[in-house]
Structures are given as C-alpha cells and as structure tokens.
Amino acid sequence: MRAVVTGGAGFIGSSLVHAMLGARTQVTVIDDLSTGSMDNVNPTAPFRRLDVTAPGLADAVGAARPDVVIHLAAQVSVPVSISDPAFDWHVNVEGTRAVAEAAVAAGAGRVVFASSAAVYGEPVELPLTEESPKSPAVPYGLSKLAAEVVLAEVLRPAGVDFACLRFANVFGPRQKAEGEGGVVAQFATRMARGERPVIYGSGQQTRDFIYVADVAGACVAAAEFEGALALSGPDGPAYNISTGRKTTVNMLAEGLRVAMRHPGDFDRAPAREGDVEESVLAPDKAAEVFGWRASVELETGLRASAAWFLQQR
Ligand SMILES: NC(=O)c1ccc[n+]([C@@H]2O[C@H](COP(=O)([O-])OP(=O)(O)OC[C@H]3O[C@@H](n4cnc5c(N)ncnc54)[C@H](O)[C@@H]3O)[C@@H](O)[C@H]2O)c1
Numbered sequence: 001m002r003a004v005v006t007g008g009a010g011f012i013g014s015s016l017v018h019a020m021l022g023a024r025t026q027v028t029v030i031d032d033l034s035t036g037s038m039d040n041v042n043p044t045a046p047f048r049r050l051d052v053t054a055p056g057l058a059d060a061v062g063a064a065r066p067d068v069v070i071h072l073a074a075q076v077s078v079p080v081s082i083s084d085p086a087f088d089w090h091v092n093v094e095g096t097r098a099v100a101e102a103a104v105a106a107g108a109g110r111v112v113f114a115s116s117a118a119v120y121g122e123p124v125e126l127p128l129t130e131e132s133p134k135s136p137a138v139p140y141g142l143s144k145l146a147a148e149v150v151l152a153e154v155l156r157p158a159g160v161d162f163a164c165l166r167f168a169n170v171f172g173p174r175q176k177a178e179g180e181g182g183v184v185a186q187f188a189t190r191m192a193r194g195e196r197p198v199i200y201g202s203g204q205q206t207r208d209f210i211y212v213a214d215v216a217g218a219c220v221a222a223a224e225f226e227g228a229l230a231l232s233g234p235d236g237p238a239y240n241i242s243t244g245r246k247t248t249v250n251m252l253a254e255g256l257r258v259a260m261r262h263p264g265d266f267d268r269a270p271a272r273e274g275d276v277e278e279s280v281l282a283p284d285k286a287a288e289v290f291g292w293r294a295s296v297e298l299e300t301g302l303r304a305s306a307a308w309f310l311q312q313r
Pocket residue numbers: 006007008009010011012013030031032033034035036037050051052053071072073074075076091095114115116117166167168169170171176179180181182
C-alpha cells in the first residue's frame with residue numbers, strides 16, 4: 001500500500017508513520033514543520049516540507065500516487081483557535097478541503113481524517129457516541145466539525161471512501177505541552193524539570209486518555225480496512241477513537257507522578273475557558289466496523305511516556 005501522511009512530523013503522525021513502515025507500507029510525509037520536527041520524521045519515508053494550504057499540494061500528493069491519504073496536519077492549539085479563529089479555520093477547514101481535492105486528483109481510494117472529541121463540546125450524554133449532539137465549545141472543535149462536512153462534500157461525489165476518526169485525549173512520547181489534550185506532556189515536562197505541575201480547576205474533571213500507539217493503530221486499521229467506512233452505521237464516516245474509560249485529571253496526575261518518581265506536589269489554578277467538565281467516548285463503532293480497539297493500559301502508557309520525558313531533560 002502507498003500512503004501519504006500529512007502532519008507526519010508531529011506527535012501522532014510520527015508514531016503512525018513508524019507503525020505503517022513496520023507494516024511494509026510505502027509512506028510519504030507532508031508537513032510544514034510548524035509544530036512538528038525533522039527529528040520525528042522517519043528517515044526511510046520520503047518527506048516534503050509543505051503547507052497543506054499551499055498551491056503545490058496537489059502535485060506533492062499526486063507524485064506519491066497514494067492508495068490512502070491520512071490527514072493529520074492541523075492547527076492543534078485550542079488557545080490559538082480562540083485568539084486567531086480565522087487562522088484555525090484556514091488551516092483546519094481550507095487545508096482539509098485542499099487535501100481532499102488533492103486525494104481525488106491523485107486517484108486515492110480512501111482518506112482517513114484526524115478529527116477530535118472537541119466536535120462534541122460539553123456533553124449532554126455520556127458516554128459520547130458518534131450520534132451524540134455536536135456543539136463545539138471552542139473554534140478548534142468547530143473547525144474540526146466543519147472539516148468533516150467538507151470531506152463529505154468533496155469525497156462523496158468523487159466516490160472516494162473516507163473516515164473521520166474522532167480522537168479522545170491522546171498522550172505519549174514526543175507530545176508537546178502546547179498541543180490539544182497536552183495535559184500529560186504539560187505535567188511530565190514540569191516534573192522532569194523538578195517543577196510543580198499546574199492542575200486547572202478541581203482536577204475532578206474527567207477525560208478519556210488514549211495512548212498514541214493505540215491511535216496510530218486505529219489509523220492503520222482504518223487505512224487497511226477492506227470494506228467501506230464512509231457509510232457504515234450511525235453518523236456515517238465518524239468513529240470515536242477512545243478507550244471508553246473515564247479518568248480524572250487528579251488520577252492521571254497521581255499516576256504520572258508515580259511513573260516519573262516525582263516527589264513534589266501540584267499547583268492549582270482556575271478552570272480554563274472552553275474546558276469541558278466530563279468526557280468519555282464509546283469506541284464500539286470502530287470495533288464493530290473495522291475491528292479496532294485500544295489495548296494499552298493507562299499505567300503502561302504513562303510509564304512509557306514518563307521514560308521518554310525523563311530522557312528529554
Ligand atoms: N493530541 C491530541 O490529543 C489530539 C486529539 C484529537 C485530535 N488530534 C488531531 O490529531 C492530529 C495530529 O495532532 P498532534 O497532537 O500530533 O499535533 P502535532 O502538532 O504534533 O502535529 C501536527 C503536525 O501537522 C503539521 N502542520 C500543522 N499545520 C500544517 C500545515 N498547514 N501544513 C502542513 N503541516 C502542518 C505540524 O508541523 C505537525 O507536525 C491533528 O489533526 C489534531 O487536531 C489530536
């Protein structure tokens with residue numbers, strides 16, 4: 001299989017490229033290195049430094065002759081989406097349109113898109129299923145939801161199959177403290193420096209934390225699935241990529257403290273704008289349709305993350 005991975009120099013993208021090369025897939029990485037790094041790019045994967053909103057995108061995708069395009073490149077910071085919603089929209093919506101059009105022009109059979117739990121906003125029911133109401137609380141969630149609509153608009157008439165994978169809170173090695181759901185990276189970076197991590201709000205807010213290798217595995221499973229993904233079951237192409245387990249931020253902080261052997265305490269600060277109180281996503285649809293389930297326990301993922309963050313000191 002030949003694949004293009006946009007955002008392949010980033011946190012999730014680099015794990016994904018690693019997993020795909022392991023599966024003997026030919027992968028081309030397209031990334032503008034705005035938040036990603038060349039250190040993350042697998043040296044055996046051809047690399048194009050390019051903004052997905054730039055005019056050269058269709059040529060770059062076409063040259064790779066991909067069977068599948070996995071689109072992870074995005075403006076990923078919630079605070080940036082609040083301070084500069086036009087930029088967030090440009091990268092996440094117009095960029096996704098450009099990627100979808102390039103995939104069609106290149107004759108790709110499928111697009112796999114990194115969407116987000118942020119499309120749901122403050123949940124009105126738990127666990128969130130793909131059909132739950134979508135009411136994004138921040139521009140980032142809105143741009144991800146709009147990107148899902150744009151994909152359908154471009155890909156359906158062209159007969160290109162696609163899946164919108166709504167990732168829960170991803171964590172693991174190479175994560176930056178600034179990105180979406182970067183709480184593990186924020187805590188770990190501070191702990192590794194011997195500083196006190198900051199917990200916003202009560203710490204009793206819950207999240208569905210998923211280890212990055214599981215998310216990479218979901219992207220691979222979606223890319224390789226032999227049936228159709230876009231029209232399978234409720235909410236068409238949307239699939240929650242999550243563990244289905246709730247963890248409070250306080251529990252997470254304590255688990256990481258143990259994994260990092262951090263002796264200190266935590267600082268507390270007021271809750272942040274747009275932070276939802278509770279979140280957990282049901283992953284059943286992905287299991288039923290393309291046979292993927294998360295398999296890494298939280299503790300195992302935290303230990304692997306801790307080892308990496310401690311090495312970065
Ligand atoms: N980390 C999470 O918890 C999480 C949760 C839900 C969804 N996601 C989504 O997963 C994807 C990957 O996120 P990540 O956490 O690995 O973040 P990341 O910042 O590490 O990766 C994003 C990559 O995209 C690249 N990029 C950004 N804008 C670009 C552009 N205009 N053109 C080309 N490349 C560009 C960056 O350089 C970076 O390498 C994103 O689409 C993000 O919205 C992440």
